[in-house]
Amino acid sequence: MKVVLLGTAAGGGFPQWNCACALCAAARDGRLPSRTQECAAVTGNGRDWWLLNASPDLRIQLAATRALWPGPGPRDTPLRGVLLTDAEADHVTGLTELRGAAGLKIYAAPPVRAVLAPARAALDRYAPWEWADSLADGGFVLAGGLVVTAHPVGVKVPKYVPDQASTEPGPWVTAYRVEDLATGGVLVYAPCVGAWSPVLDGLCAEAGCVLLDGTFFAADEMGTAVRPGAGQAAMGHLPVTGPQGSLAALARYPGARRIYTHLNNTNPLLDPASPARARVAGYGAEILPDGTELVL
Numbered sequence: 001m002k003v004v005l006l007g008t009a010a011g012g013g014f015p016q017w018n019c020a021c022a023l024c025a026a027a028r029d030g031r032l033p034s035r036t037q038e039c040a041a042v043t044g045n046g047r048d049w050w051l052l053n054a055s056p057d058l059r060i061q062l063a064a065t066r067a068l069w070p071g072p073g074p075r076d077t078p079l080r081g082v083l084l085t086d087a088e089a090d091h092v093t094g095l096t097e098l099r100g101a102a103g104l105k106i107y108a109a110p111p112v113r114a115v116l117a118p119a120r121a122a123l124d125r126y127a128p129w130e131w132a133d134s135l136a137d138g139g140f141v142l143a144g145g146l147v148v149t150a151h152p153v154g155v156k157v158p159k160y161v162p163d164q165a166s167t168e169p170g171p172w173v174t175a176y177r178v179e180d181l182a183t184g185g186v187l188v189y190a191p192c193v194g195a196w197s198p199v200l201d202g203l204c205a206e207a208g209c210v211l212l213d214g215t216f217f218a219a220d221e222m223g224t225a226v227r228p229g230a231g232q233a234a235m236g237h238l239p240v241t242g243p244q245g246s247l248a249a250l251a252r253y254p255g256a257r258r259i260y261t262h263l264n265n266t267n268p269l270l271d272p273a274s275p276a277r278a279r280v281a282g283y284g285a286e287i288l289p290d291g292t293e294l295v296l
């Protein structure tokens, strides 16, 4: 299995267009590497590729990745479909870039499929797509020899959904376990995680590589970097550090390659020279640039 990290920033990207914080300023100056919004691509055979989420930067990401270029026929593409982890704007709006592509298959959990119903109807008018339940019993098999199961890891409802309080609780946020039957390689893809859980322990124990939610380094990061009291507890992302953080949990799985993605523009991990980066490296976890290719 090959995995390409198409984008590694949280919603807004890095730098974010309306943010003048020190980190975003450094990215604009070229002192820190810019990052597009979180998205990845995976293949079992090098010919059939599947997107993990569809970021608003998808057009740029596809153009930057030779394996995803169209051909050999004028309208042929190696892209077979998209696996959505949630319905957040930064993970689904890239679907509009794919409109008109024939025969794509889109996997999502039932609440995500339901809230996207108007968008699905609109997209299906350009070319009908197959919309499948990612949580169907037994998982599913992707062209190219990948076996996938989805696992609920969060309940956060996107902000654009009206009447949040009366919205049905459900598996709004999932992680994916992707296994290559030929190599035995297992990828765990979890760019949005509300809190650590036994589900994640089970997934990490079997994984060769974990792509994990690294949105925030510290629990008070939004409040200190942007505006007092902003806090990210309600934003549905567990921090890297702290008693409820992911770093201590990840340390229990030294057998897996552990990579943080979905980095918010406030996150000190964006700076390779930061003490935060040294600390994460000390635990064996990695921060990688856009475009990194992994083999499992």
Ligand SMILES: [Zn+2]
Pocket: 010, 011, 038, 088, 090, 091, 192, 262
């Ligand atoms: Zn996001």
Ligand SMILES: [Zn+2]
Pocket: 016, 019, 020, 021, 022, 023, 024, 025, 265, 266
């Ligand atoms: Zn910023």
